[in-house]
Amino acid sequence: MLGLVSVGAELTAVSTTLEELTKRVGQILSQLSAEDDERYGSGLLEVERALGTASRRLDRLVTAAR
Numbered sequence: 001m002l003g004l005v006s007v008g009a010e011l012t013a014v015s016t017t018l019e020e021l022t023k024r025v026g027q028i029l030s031q032l033s034a035e036d037d038e039r040y041g042s043g044l045l046e047v048e049r050a051l052g053t054a055s056r057r058l059d060r061l062v063t064a065a066r
Contacts, residue, residue: 011062018055022048 025048032041 008065015058015062018051018058022051022055025051
């Protein structure tokens with residue numbers, strides 16, 4: 001149970017956090033050395049895409065609830 005915090009407010013906060021995580025992963029990707037890109041690049045790209053997808057879906061839920 002969320003108590004005093006509304007579901008909409010909680011979802012908005014989660015949405016903001018997802019957006020920030022997506023940006024941070026993108027920044028990491030852009031700063032990878034060639035060696036690190038080989039080691040982490042494809043996995044981080046998958047993470048970035050998944051976070052972006054989750055962020056967009058959550059944004060649609062939050063927007064529809066308003």
